[in-house]
Amino acid sequence: MADQHVVPDGKGGWNVKGAGNSRATANFDNKKEAEKVARKIADNQHSELVVHNRDGKISRKDSHGHDPHPPEG
Template sequence: MTRTEYHVVPDGGGWKVEQGGSVVGTYDTKERAVSAGREVAHGNEPSQLVVHTADGRIETEFTYRDDPYPPVG
């Protein structure tokens, strides 16, 4: 089963949550975007929320159900 990936990314002066190139929601603060992203990702398991910095680098990730890493064995 594949995980759905959601991304919190900068959007001009605000932040947005994206999934597969589509915007799930836009927010005025990163904190609100992360909170909303965690809620939608947790509600659509298995999934992963990838939070980016203002310059686009990956800051952190949240995985919901069946994380394949570390591998078994």
């Protein structure tokens, strides 16, 4: 159960990578398609989806069943 990251591939496209993996699970021409696939994987694995910007910084995170900091109430 690895968090799924959407990261730039350095060639203008976007990769979906499991946390700790050196190789991409999938590569896409656009960020929207990469997010779609990464979200499906994170949902199936009950893990986190972590979306990065072109500069590599995290733009947002979405929990899919395993939230380490769930909201109170």
